[in-house]
Amino acid sequence: MTDHPRYALCGLSNRAIGTFVGALLDSVVPGRPDVERAPGELVAILDADRDRVDQFLAQQENPAIAAYGADEFDRMITEARPDRVIIATPDHSHADYVVAALGHGLDVITEKPMTATAADAARVLAAERDSAGTVTVTHNVRYTPRLQQVKRLIMDGAIGRVLGATLDYHVDTRHGASYFLRWNRTRAASGGLSVHKSCHHLDLVDWLVDDLPVTVYARGGRAFYGPDSPHRPRDEHGAPLTGDWLRAADPYQRAQQGSGTFPDDDHGRTGLAGLSYPVQYPDGQPFTLYDDEIDIEDHYTAVIGYRGGATLAYTIDFSSPWEGYRLGITGSHGRIELDYGHDRDGSPRPGTDQVIVDPLFGERRRLEAAAAQGGHDGADAIMRRDLFVGPTEESRRLGLAATTEQAAYAVAAGEAIWRSARSGSVINIADLLGHDVP
Numbered sequence: 001m002t003d004h005p006r007y008a009l010c011g012l013s014n015r016a017i018g019t020f021v022g023a024l025l026d027s028v029v030p031g032r033p034d035v036e037r038a039p040g041e042l043v044a045i046l047d048a049d050r051d052r053v054d055q056f057l058a059q060q061e062n063p064a065i066a067a068y069g070a071d072e073f074d075r076m077i078t079e080a081r082p083d084r085v086i087i088a089t090p091d092h093s094h095a096d097y098v099v100a101a102l103g104h105g106l107d108v109i110t111e112k113p114m115t116a117t118a119a120d121a122a123r124v125l126a127a128e129r130d131s132a133g134t135v136t137v138t139h140n141v142r143y144t145p146r147l148q149q150v151k152r153l154i155m156d157g158a159i160g161r162v163l164g165a166t167l168d169y170h171v172d173t174r175h176g177a178s179y180f181l182r183w184n185r186t187r188a189a190s191g192g193l194s195v196h197k198s199c200h201h202l203d204l205v206d207w208l209v210d211d212l213p214v215t216v217y218a219r220g221g222r223a224f225y226g227p228d229s230p231h232r233p234r235d236e237h238g239a240p241l242t243g244d245w246l247r248a249a250d251p252y253q254r255a256q257q258g259s260g261t262f263p264d265d266d267h268g269r270t271g272l273a274g275l276s277y278p279v280q281y282p283d284g285q286p287f288t289l290y291d292d293e294i295d296i297e298d299h300y301t302a303v304i305g306y307r308g309g310a311t312l313a314y315t316i317d318f319s320s321p322w323e324g325y326r327l328g329i330t331g332s333h334g335r336i337e338l339d340y341g342h343d344r345d346g347s348p349r350p351g352t353d354q355v356i357v358d359p360l361f362g363e364r365r366r367l368e369a370a371a372a373q374g375g376h377d378g379a380d381a382i383m384r385r386d387l388f389v390g391p392t393e394e395s396r397r398l399g400l401a402a403t404t405e406q407a408a409y410a411v412a413a414g415e416a417i418w419r420s421a422r423s424g425s426v427i428n429i430a431d432l433l434g435h436d437v438p
């Protein structure tokens with residue numbers, strides 16, 4: 001790899017703009033002054049929405065960046081000659097771009113989830129085996145300072161052999177609702193939230209437990225959003241409200257007035273750098289939380305079994321009064337507990353500032369939780385340094401970068417959750433990935 005790699009980006013998404021693009025430009029991306037410059041340059045952007053890319057290029061002082069449509073991947077590689085490809089499109093499209101980049105022998109950085117389905121994850125694993133290129137999946141949660149601290153404690157033997165974890169995760173009414181107002185709300189686009197969102201949590205626990213999951217049993221469903229939501233505003237005859245009437249009466253929208261989560265009217269919405277989404281969210285076709293198109297779950301409870309015998313008891317809901325999690329790790333010699341979150345007014349939840357280490361036969365320690373500035377509680381800046389400059393010795397020791405196989409298991413466990421919730425059966429992850437757990 002050269003000292004100054006050429007990067008091509010697939011998907012000029014909010015995530016790409018907020019996390020990667022600014023690091024590869026000499027100019028600052030509007031609204032993202034905190035992203036530090038990395039070695040390398042952005043030479044091409046591919047997106048299904050050419051208008052969106054043009055809006056972005058018009059903001060740049062020296063836009064020596066070539067633009068390509070969604071079906072021009074090979075042309076982009078031939079003309080722009082990138083050394084690495086960053087993929088930050090909606091989840092369902094990751095696999096095709098990753099496999100295409102690997103076909104050119106290129107290294108790929110792709111957003112999580114690596115793919116939207118386990119079958120696509122298996123396809124990526126096979127393509128990587130046959131390629132000179134490699135895949136790096138941006139499982140940024142691992143980089144969160146307080147979670148690195150937990151990993152360090154486990155590695156240093158603070159609780160002995162890990163027997164299992166509990167993770168009780170809540171996504172609040174603003175953040176949770178936002179998924180149902182975006183492309184994420186269909187299985188076809190995102191794999192469902194047990195893949196799209198839970199892949200973060202499943203990967204986190206796999207990493208902490210240092211093992212891969214083998215079986216999943218889950219329950220779950222849709223209780224908050226979609227056409228049958230108990231919160232859906234109706235008129236006196238029971239007919240669903242629409243348009244301005246719906247906007248005025250929608251309890252989620254009323255609670256979030258001015259937050260930017262809900263488009264103010266039927267006109268197209270904008271994201272970071274003020275870019276609109278004329279293709280993805282066209283004018284005059286507003287998404288509501290109660291649309292028939294919504295076909296994914298909004299809460300789950302799962303029991304996950306690991307190869308070595310450890311377990312994860314996991315719950316998540318996407319319409320909670322608060323945002324955050326309660327994480328517990330039980331070991332043969334003690335327990336680690338970490339509560340993290342904030343209330344609707346942004347105030348931290350009790351316990352958010354500490355990591356508790358509770359040995360079976362010793363003094364309880366309350367450690368100040370490690371923290372850092374920046375996106376995703378400081379995780380993104382640390383991950384960006386490792387991605388663009390190279391991992392530090394400590395990053396390697398902690399195993400901060402997810403392997404392609406770990407990323408595939410996070411997708412497969414997420415798919416197993418919704419499949420189990422739907423069928424009532426225990427799902428074997430190897431059956432979804434189509435190969436035996438190594």
Ligand SMILES: NC(=O)c1ccc[n+]([C@@H]2O[C@H](COP(=O)([O-])OP(=O)(O)OC[C@H]3O[C@@H](n4cnc5c(N)ncnc54)[C@H](O)[C@@H]3O)[C@@H](O)[C@H]2O)c1
Nearest residue numbers: 011012013014015047048049070088089090091093111112
């Ligand atoms: N790691 C994290 O913390 C994190 C956070 C947010 C999003 N993400 C991931 O980032 C990715 C982007 O999510 P987002 O919500 O920022 O997206 P977005 O909705 O802001 O943007 C999607 C972009 O992709 C383009 N697009 C859509 N389909 C395409 C296709 N088939 N080919 C090329 N371009 C296409 C759209 O025009 C748009 O520019 C997703 O994979 C998501 O899961 C990760």
